[in-house]
Amino acid sequence: MNLPNFGNILGSAFGVFLIVLFFGGSVFIHELGHFLAARWRGLKVERFSIGFGPRIWGWTGKDGVDYRISLLPLGGYVALPQLADLESIEGEYDNEAERLPPISYADKVIAASMGVIFNVLFALAIGSVLWVVGRPILRNSATTTIGFVASELDTPSKPSPAKAAGLQPGDKILTIDDVPVANFMQVIEKIALGSGRDDKGRPQVKLTIERNGQKRDILANPELIEINPISGDSSRRIGISPANEIVIETPRKGTPAATAGLKQGDTLIALNGSPLYSIEHLSQSLDAIGEKEIKLDVRDTAGALRSVTLIPALRQTTVELARITFTERDVERHLRLVAVPDDYNAPKPTGPHRNLMVIDTLPTSSQHSSTLRPGTILARIDQPDGIFSIHTPEELARASQRLKGDNATLFCKNNDGQETLTLKDFKASVIPPASHPYIGVTTIAKVEIVHQNPITQLGVAFKMTYDSLSALINRNSDVGVDQLMGIISIARTYYSNADDLRRILWFTLIINISLAILNILPIPVLDGGHILIATVQKITGKPIPLKFLAALQYVCILLFIALMAYVVLYKDIGRWRGDNLLEQRHAIIQKYVVAPESPEKQADTEPATP
Numbered sequence: 001m002n003l004p005n006f007g008n009i010l011g012s013a014f015g016v017f018l019i020v021l022f023f024g025g026s027v028f029i030h031e032l033g034h035f036l037a038a039r040w041r042g043l044k045v046e047r048f049s050i051g052f053g054p055r056i057w058g059w060t061g062k063d064g065v066d067y068r069i070s071l072l073p074l075g076g077y078v079a080l081p082q083l084a085d086l087e088s089i090e091g092e093y094d095n096e097a098e099r100l101p102p103i104s105y106a107d108k109v110i111a112a113s114m115g116v117i118f119n120v121l122f123a124l125a126i127g128s129v130l131w132v133v134g135r136p137i138l139r140n141s142a143t144t145t146i147g148f149v150a151s152e153l154d155t156p157s158k159p160s161p162a163k164a165a166g167l168q169p170g171d172k173i174l175t176i177d178d179v180p181v182a183n184f185m186q187v188i189e190k191i192a193l194g195s196g197r198d199d200k201g202r203p204q205v206k207l208t209i210e211r212n213g214q215k216r217d218i219l220a221n222p223e224l225i226e227i228n229p230i231s232g233d234s235s236r237r238i239g240i241s242p243a244n245e246i247v248i249e250t251p252r253k254g255t256p257a258a259t260a261g262l263k264q265g266d267t268l269i270a271l272n273g274s275p276l277y278s279i280e281h282l283s284q285s286l287d288a289i290g291e292k293e294i295k296l297d298v299r300d301t302a303g304a305l306r307s308v309t310l311i312p313a314l315r316q317t318t319v320e321l322a323r324i325t326f327t328e329r330d331v332e333r334h335l336r337l338v339a340v341p342d343d344y345n346a347p348k349p350t351g352p353h354r355n356l357m358v359i360d361t362l363p364t365s366s367q368h369s370s371t372l373r374p375g376t377i378l379a380r381i382d383q384p385d386g387i388f389s390i391h392t393p394e395e396l397a398r399a400s401q402r403l404k405g406d407n408a409t410l411f412c413k414n415n416d417g418q419e420t421l422t423l424k425d426f427k428a429s430v431i432p433p434a435s436h437p438y439i440g441v442t443t444i445a446k447v448e449i450v451h452q453n454p455i456t457q458l459g460v461a462f463k464m465t466y467d468s469l470s471a472l473i474n475r476n477s478d479v480g481v482d483q484l485m486g487i488i489s490i491a492r493t494y495y496s497n498a499d500d501l502r503r504i505l506w507f508t509l510i511i512n513i514s515l516a517i518l519n520i521l522p523i524p525v526l527d528g529g530h531i532l533i534a535t536v537q538k539i540t541g542k543p544i545p546l547k548f549l550a551a552l553q554y555v556c557i558l559l560f561i562a563l564m565a566y567v568v569l570y571k572d573i574g575r576w577r578g579d580n581l582l583e584q585r586h587a588i589i590q591k592y593v594v595a596p597e598s599p600e601k602q603a604d605t606e607p608a609t610p
Contacts, residue, residue: 019494022508023487024050026122027076030515033118034078034111034527041107047079052561072561083111083530108534112527116516123461123512126505127454134449135502140244140278142183142448144173147243147278153223160239165220167209167240169277174215175208184242191222192235193467195476203236203478224478229373229581231574233483243277247444255440260310262298262441269305270297279443286312286437312437316595321431322356322393326408326423328368335361335372336431338592339392349591354391355379359593360585371421374585376414393430400428433595457506461513469517486564488572524549524556 027050038045045063049055051070058068070076082103103111140147149167150160173181176190191205198204203222208215222236246268251257268276271285272295286294293311300306324335339353358376361368381388381399388399400408408426412419452460471479485493490511497503522532537543 018498018504019491022504023490023494023511026119026508026512026515029118029122029512030115030519031076031078033114033116034080037111037114038078038080038083041103041110043080043082043103043107043111045078046081047077049079050076052077080111083108105534105538109531112530112534113520115527116520119512119516119519120458123458123509123516124454126509126512127452127457130457130502130505130509131451131454133502134451135506136447136449136500138244139446139448140242141185142450143243144181144184144187145243145277146171146173146240148241148280148284150239150241151284153225153237153239161220161222162238162240165207165218165238167207167218167220167238168211169243169281170211170275172210173207174210175206177206178208187240187242189464189467191238193471193477193479194222194236195471195474197476205236205238228575228578230578231482231571233571233575233578234478236478241278241280244279245446246276246279246282247446249442249444252440252442255438256310256313257439257441260296260308260439262296262308262439263300265301267299268296269299271295273297283436286439289437290314291437310439312439314435315438316433316435318434318593319595320393320433321359321593322396323429323431324396324423325425325427325429327425328423332425333361337378337393337396338588340592344592353592356390356392356396357588357592359588368421368423371412371414371419373414374581374588376412378410379413380411382409382411382420396428397430400426457509458513461510462517464510465514465517481563482567482571484563484567484571486568486572488568489575492576524553525560529553529556 031048031050035045035048045065047066047068049058049066049068049070051072052075053071055066055068056071058066060066066079082101146162146167146169148169149162151163152158153160173187175181176187177194177196179190181187181190194203194205196204196206198219198221203224205220205222207218207220209218220238222238224234225237226232226234248257248262248264248266248268250264251262268282270276271282272289274285276282276285289312291312291314293309295307295309297305297307319338322337322339324337326333326335336359337356338359340355340357341349341351341353342355343349343351344355344357356378358372358374358378360374361372378390378396380390381403388395388402390396390399403426406425407422409420409422412421468479471477472481493507494504497507519526520528520531522528524533533544533549
């Protein structure tokens, strides 16, 4: 197994500093709330720990409190034996709980709830800073207007749910499952976290849209798309993206756009009289028109309108590829491959392309995904009556035609070594090079700085967490506990946003609201559990037996640690490895699949140029 390269994060002192400061700081703030509340109410404080498990560093203060950093970075605790006897979890106390004076119901509630309150106050402070300095967002994320409808998603030749449902660029989404949406991030979240199903049990979402001034309801059946090939994380998708202004960055010399007089800063408004809603919409429209003269309506940087005519040029965008189809659990899979040279790992490979390399598998949720992953080399096909060496897409297609029977045994090589596997209903064909009309521009992704008041920010973060938890416990949704973020995923998120402190602050605000909501849940060992137990004792007038409480809390903490271990050791590391594979896939496409002279090869700007 190829483990993630921890050096990518641990090698950055600034990245580690951000993780320790903001995530560790959030845990510290929570525990500081418990600590100060306990001191205020006169409770005995045994220990102040960041993390669980054995002590790795710390000191004993003059107040007799053991201040420490513990081995497992899964949170922290303040040991308050008068609030709850958790010796089996937090370690032995100097004073047994039975020998300490009892505390009032108010003492218990205040000490237990103050960690949550401190997290909310910390989030409020961060929100106040962001209110002043602003938070960067892509301009297109502030709209609910559809800018692009994909033709297909995970399965070639199958219409995307949005296309099948009749959604169009320019449709303004008003509600998702009767809940109003204010931006496209909410649109994506509502679809992903949805729990609707049709009478056949398939995922279903109801969109209320506005088209040409009229409202209409549209039902779509989202597909569960795997977004990580190793962890198996998946999400409901329908195949839409937001509307976005097409602002030209630079028309390349000699292209139809430059010849027609398009300039930097020009905004493309319409094509042949029909509004344009995104760069992807333009590309899709050009594919439909071909090499015919078109008229573009343009707005310049001064706001003046003009029209230009031009003829798109046809440009090869990909090289020749190979496609393998096979059946797995009665589902047809599609595997794409590209020819690469022997020294394909070199910075500048040379020589003839005589190795077939896997690009991707569609759908990605294949039992062979660990072998047929991006970068795997297909060396030969083994048959009882012979061995077919494979070097090019044409050789693979010819070998497929000569196979005896429907199954084929492939001999593959990757970083884990050599492996053979048998594919059912094996067929192979050549995918000819793709060509698309283009005009030769790259576009500018506009960023806005929003200044939301702190209360609004907290409301957004609270709703995000609440919606996620609601989907988690809804048996009709496709969200499970295995999609929770562990410490590694949190650390990677901090690291990936390290170039903008404002995004770091926003993520920290969300973390603190999430910590507050999770800790107030009425589950033993959590703050809400302590409040629940104290409330039950207050109502009944009888103490709950300490042995029963200790056993209940011990079971809960074991379940919690097991869940966190599963999320961190299995899912988090799987996500890391899967993301590495996706990066490798992207590198293969850019290096070998995109045609050498295609506009995508020439431009470094995303999205790809039409």
